[in-house]
Amino acid sequence: MPEGERGWCYTRINKSGRLYSLIYGEVSSLSINPIEKKPVFHFYPGSRWLSLGSLGCNFRCPGCQNWEIAHWKEGTLYSEYLPPEEAAARAKASKCVGISWTFNEPTLWFEYTLDSAKCAKPQGLFTNYVTNGYMTEEALDAIAPFLDVYRVDIKGFSEKTYQRIGHVKDYSGVLEMTKKAKECGMHVEVVTNIIPGFNDSEKELRGIASWIKSALGPEIPWHVTRFYPHLELGHLTPTPIPDLEKAWLIGKEEGLWYVYIGNVPGHKRENTYCHTCEELLIERYVFDVVTNKIKGGKCPKCHTPIPGRFSDV
Numbered sequence: 001m002p003e004g005e006r007g008w009c010y011t012r013i014n015k016s017g018r019l020y021s022l023i024y025g026e027v028s029s030l031s032i033n034p035i036e037k038k039p040v041f042h043f044y045p046g047s048r049w050l051s052l053g054s055l056g057c058n059f060r061c062p063g064c065q066n067w068e069i070a071h072w073k074e075g076t077l078y079s080e081y082l083p084p085e086e087a088a089a090r091a092k093a094s095k096c097v098g099i100s101w102t103f104n105e106p107t108l109w110f111e112y113t114l115d116s117a118k119c120a121k122p123q124g125l126f127t128n129y130v131t132n133g134y135m136t137e138e139a140l141d142a143i144a145p146f147l148d149v150y151r152v153d154i155k156g157f158s159e160k161t162y163q164r165i166g167h168v169k170d171y172s173g174v175l176e177m178t179k180k181a182k183e184c185g186m187h188v189e190v191v192t193n194i195i196p197g198f199n200d201s202e203k204e205l206r207g208i209a210s211w212i213k214s215a216l217g218p219e220i221p222w223h224v225t226r227f228y229p230h231l232e233l234g235h236l237t238p239t240p241i242p243d244l245e246k247a248w249l250i251g252k253e254e255g256l257w258y259v260y261i262g263n264v265p266g267h268k269r270e271n272t273y274c275h276t277c278e279e280l281l282i283e284r285y286v287f288d289v290v291t292n293k294i295k296g297g298k299c300p301k302c303h304t305p306i307p308g309r310f311s312d313v
């Protein structure tokens, strides 16, 4: 990165040989959402979270739903400075249980997420990264003591797919950091947005599902979500529902306990069923929890412990 210039993500500048962030604390998007919107289904269902996004991304997904902020170039969007201690105070005042860094890639304003996570923890707040997982081990090591939830995209299972979707080829680090997040004790959930013609082959989906099972464990939830045409992929059709159901089946065949179909309101695979006895445990509609029968973290029928955190907060 030459002197006075910015890099690929446009959010850092080289000034006299040092890199400076241009987006520290610069909030482009702020809202309060249930955790189901991330989607995270096994960490205090129905809880309220303060969601914060900034600007920029290290990927350039051609169908990005948040491209206005994620594919940002200076001067095209408004943001407002929110000090890290104020982020925690805002979450508390809004009766949220935690802060999610979301909408754009959290590592783009890494220093800020770290500082605000450090402010959040003494206040009893949880913290959540909604991430593409493309980060260094050093970054994960730094944030890990202050991060509770790691909601990661695994967008495909081949270099070709990652190149087409994110414009990065080597995705091995995404897998390694996800594994490490789990080993560090974070609550991990995985999302694959299924884009017709990109990552919807059986080989690709089976690869993701079997990797989740072997590297993370069968209890890790996998969300297969419906793609809606957008941006450079506006010419595609939405993911056909039978294709999502096929992905769901692949996840189950590979031995995952909790596979969810997302972005299809009213689909029964939005619900949580006990992995032992199939009892309906949590009924959902879009981002709402309609009923939650889990008692003391267990299935009320067969008393199997349900992976995740479920007591009231």
Ligand code: SF4
Pocket (backbone or CB within 6 Å): 057, 058, 059, 060, 061, 063, 064, 065, 066, 067, 070, 103, 104, 105, 132, 166
């Ligand atoms: S990783 Fe997410 S935020 Fe970044 S470009 Fe892709 S879809 Fe958009």
